[in-house]
Amino acid sequence: MSAKRIDGKAAAEAIRQRVAKIVPEFAARTGRPPGLATVLVGEDPASAVYVRSKNKATAETGMAGFAHNLPATISEDELLQLVLDLNADERVDGILVQLPLPKHIDATRVIETIDPGKDVDGFHPMNAGRLATGLPALVPCTPYGCLHLLKQELGSLRGLDAVVIGRSNIVGKPMAQLLVAESSTVTIAHSQTRSLPDVVRRADIVVAAVGRPEMVRGDWIKPGATVIDVGINRIPTDDGKGRLVGDVAYDEASEVARAITPVPGGVGPMTIAMLMRNTLVAAHRRSGLKDPEGL
Numbered sequence: 001m002s003a004k005r006i007d008g009k010a011a012a013e014a015i016r017q018r019v020a021k022i023v024p025e026f027a028a029r030t031g032r033p034p035g036l037a038t039v040l041v042g043e044d045p046a047s048a049v050y051v052r053s054k055n056k057a058t059a060e061t062g063m064a065g066f067a068h069n070l071p072a073t074i075s076e077d078e079l080l081q082l083v084l085d086l087n088a089d090e091r092v093d094g095i096l097v098q099l100p101l102p103k104h105i106d107a108t109r110v111i112e113t114i115d116p117g118k119d120v121d122g123f124h125p126m127n128a129g130r131l132a133t134g135l136p137a138l139v140p141c142t143p144y145g146c147l148h149l150l151k152q153e154l155g156s157l158r159g160l161d162a163v164v165i166g167r168s169n170i171v172g173k174p175m176a177q178l179l180v181a182e183s184s185t186v187t188i189a190h191s192q193t194r195s196l197p198d199v200v201r202r203a204d205i206v207v208a209a210v211g212r213p214e215m216v217r218g219d220w221i222k223p224g225a226t227v228i229d230v231g232i233n234r235i236p237t238d239d240g241k242g243r244l245v246g247d248v249a250y251d252e253a254s255e256v257a258r259a260i261t262p263v264p265g266g267v268g269p270m271t272i273a274m275l276m277r278n279t280l281v282a283a284h285r286r287s288g289l290k291d292p293e294g295l
């Protein structure tokens with residue numbers, strides 16, 4: 001059996017087009033486009049690439065972008081002041097502070113300073129708590145993108161056994177909350193989980209968010225399972241350029257699974273699409289409008 005390749009790029013493009021269609025409607029009603037502020041501190045090359053892509057997507061969807069590129073030497077107080085200024089700026093609906101931050105800055109303090117209504121990354125404890133208690137929240141983009149792909153693939157997730165490997169605040173924990181809300185039966189696995197292959201073998205849905213290249217092998221996968229690979233790992237190649245692989249051994253797992261996301265081209269593009277979606281939703285909620293439909 002060869003699994004269906006879940007096309008995250010196409011799904012992400014559809015979301016971005018839907019956002020781009022609603023942006024002018026929002027602007028016509030409120031007199032301004034939705035706005036996203038990105039904050040990049042320092043010169044980490046991977047972070048710079050991510051933030052550039054986010055700024056580009058913001059422009060392509062017709063939203064207003066406010067890019068703040070700051071030196072790594074900025075003090076914590078200066079960064080907190082910028083966040084407070086963005087909280088107060090009426091043109092700004094979403095604030096994204098790219099992580100990781102330099103070591104001398106307390107990332108938790110920065111996240112807790114963002115207005116929860118503008119927290120389009122969904123990392124503020126208020127949004128995490130609202131997600132956990134089933135209240136409307138801004139949901140972290142990557143797990144929300146994974147959920148979108150799963151629902152597109154499977155329809156209802158009710159009663160399915162799901163195993164989420166990884167318990168980070170950014171991916172694993174919110175992913176598990178989203179699956180519980182869909183009435184899946186959820187197991188969260190992590191580095192201390194015993195007999196991980198046996199745990200994964202029970203799953204109808206596997207979400208791997210570990211950061212270990214191809215750790216999940218084909219013989220861990222239950223025949224017919226749906227596999228979402230969040231991992232992005234660069235492994236060395238002979239030509240020195242390196243190659244991106246996920247947390248799942250794709251070829252092996254494809255022999256057993258029903259459907260699987262590739263790396264790249266699976267979950268990755270969904271993250272930015274969901275950031276656009278979250279910014280549009282935040283703009284509607286801040287303006288007292290109903291959430292946009294079809295997103």
Ligand SMILES: NC(=O)c1ccc[n+]([C@@H]2O[C@H](COP(=O)([O-])OP(=O)(O)OC[C@H]3O[C@@H](n4cnc5c(N)ncnc54)[C@H](OP(=O)(O)O)[C@@H]3O)[C@@H](O)[C@H]2O)c1
Pocket residue numbers: 142165166167168169170171172189190191192193196209210211212230231232233267268271
């Ligand atoms: N596609 C995207 O847009 C996107 C977005 C975010 C992240 N990612 C990728 O997703 C991966 C995970 O990201 P993250 O931020 O969640 O990472 P993280 O904060 O490092 O968390 C990794 C999780 O994996 C668990 N883990 C580590 N080794 C394990 C093992 N041998 N067996 C089982 N579990 C193990 C850890 O367990 P403990 O808690 O016990 O340490 C932890 O909960 C990374 O490759 C990252 O690059 C992709």
